[in-house]
Amino acid sequence: MQHDIHLFGLNHRTAGVDVRECFALKDQEAFEACVHALGRAVDEVMVLSTCNRVELLVVAKPGSGAAQKVLDCWAESSGRESPDLAPHVYAHKGLDAVEHLFRVASGLDSMVLGEPQILGQLKQAYKASVEKNQAKVVVNRLLHKAFSVAKRVRTETGIGASAVSISYAAVELAKRIFGDMADKKAMLVGAGEMAELAATHLAGAGVRELRVVNRTFARAEELAQRFKGKAHVFSELIGRLPEVDIVITSTGSAEPIIRARDIKDVLKKRRQRPMFFIDIAVPRDIDPDVNSLDNVYLYDIDDLKEVVEENKAQRQAEAEKAREIIAVETAKFGTWLDSLDLQPTIVDLLGRGEDLARKELAKTLRRLGPDCPEETRAAVETLALTLARKLYHDPLVFLKRRSQEDGGGERFLDITRRMFNLDGEAVPPDAHLDRKQGEEN
Structure with a gap:
């Protein structure tokens, strides 16, 4: 090699x-x-x-x-x-x-x-x-x-x-409940790493609008701007809840910041439209009693961990299939690497020409019919195979000469293999050269 x-x-x-x-x-x-x-x-x-x-x-x-x-x-x-x-x-x-x-x-x-x-x-x-x-x-x-x-x-x-991160699992649960997220508004309470990941997944799910509430307003504003959302000061948290459908909390508060009595008033203002709460904070940000209210879906980090662990097992099973694909494709790439030596390409090129010649020869002999003399058949076969070999003579001489050049031979071998489709696969048109080489040649 x-x-x-x-x-x-x-x-x-x-x-x-x-x-x-x-x-x-x-x-x-x-x-x-x-x-x-x-x-x-x-x-x-x-x-x-x-x-x-x-x-x-x-x-x-x-x-x-x-x-x-x-x-x-x-x-x-x-x-x-x-x-x-x-x-x-x-x-x-x-x-x-x-x-x-x-x-x-x-x-x-x-x-x-x-x-x-x-x-x-x-x-x-x-x-x-x-x-x-x-x-x-x-x-x-x-x-x-x-x-x-x-x-x-x-x-x-x-x-x-399948979701295998807490933030991703949270958004996937929201999608199951609401279906189309295009008309939904979401609020992140907290602006740390978990909230940032959740914002990424919410944006990917296509939510209509993203709000961020954080005790440090500057951080809330920074995160909101990244995702073209809106930032609010922490004191506005409860007052802004009626405006959103999905709430994901991840603060460091020692006590709950959202309680059942707050959500009762919020639901009245929303005319009982469903709300989805995901509490991924430890200790919890949302009073568990919130889950007893109608039209409210509340999940905490333990609920999400169960989803994540189940999905991890599913991914491991799928990973085995992926490894089989990779093993096959690695072997194919090894074959291509070997083809960058001159001899395999010569053999493949002559074989390609002979295959094409024999296919066309078979068509011609069928047209000549069963009464065609054997010597004529032999002469036509000799003509077809000789033409194929002669047509490839000059390209092969060129390749042999180029293969002795320092650093350039493999490029022409690769071009030849793609030109005649010797590997039987589609290769991107620029796969054989870099930009500079493309300009020089």
Whole structure:
């Protein structure tokens, strides 16, 4: 094989947040200087840096010593030494690296199994790599394949169908009760991390309007602005309740801030229209007696935990299906990698020509009819197969010549395989080259 694929990373399982922050590689300029310093040891590179993981995908020539050099530069770019980084890093090579990337793209390696956010982050990382001319034949093909694998996993499994976070479960329960959320108004009481996650899921569910109430008004205003909602001072809480259908509370209050007597008056003003309360605070923000009122649905964090645990088990079962898909797609990518050597492409190209020639030959012989002399049939067969071989002669000479060029042969092999559809699959039109190469050629 002409390439070694390496993937180095640290994530929420191997390193605490303090370590991930130290080696986050947010300073793109520093890392670009590092990549430049590696010289010819590295042909392609992509950097994925999120709050839960940092990963470097590298393509290098066999025997280049790229692995240690990349780790040294990673540490240096972060102002640290390799021994500080090494204990936290996992390393994958070859198809193990490919399989890991497919797992990441599909949400199988995330803190929350099946979460889709990582796919968007991966697309941004790939875009940055393309813009910096650091993605070429292998990284281009690998990332496009990773995106299609993730789509297969989403389409063919239910790994993302069930709520596995408290905030997501809360919004899913609201959707079950109200159905269409387009005409519903929601209020968040509290503006911490749980409220922020709930706001994200409410926005995704399509609520008509979002209100935020918090003891610190500035924080309420900040969160409301992010989701194009409205902020209210804490003293307005009870007075604003008749205006909303869904209330999610997550404050740090030591005592309930919403009581049954308050909600009785609220329901009168709403003319008994249903209200949905989700209390994800500990201690609870809402008096449990609220649940005894008609047209009120109240859930606390224990109710939601039961939903989450049940759904986690469902996701694990779906994850097994996803792993089977990833195993198949990893093997296919390995076949494509092998095809970047010249001989497999020559064999596939000649085989393709012969297959086409024999199909057309069969049609021609049928038209000639059963009375056609055997020598004529043999002559026509010889003509068809000879034409196929001769038509591919010049392209093969061209490929042989290009394959001896440093760094360019695999690009032309990939173009040839796509041009003649030797892999029998649809490949994005830009999968074989980066932007700079596209302009130069």
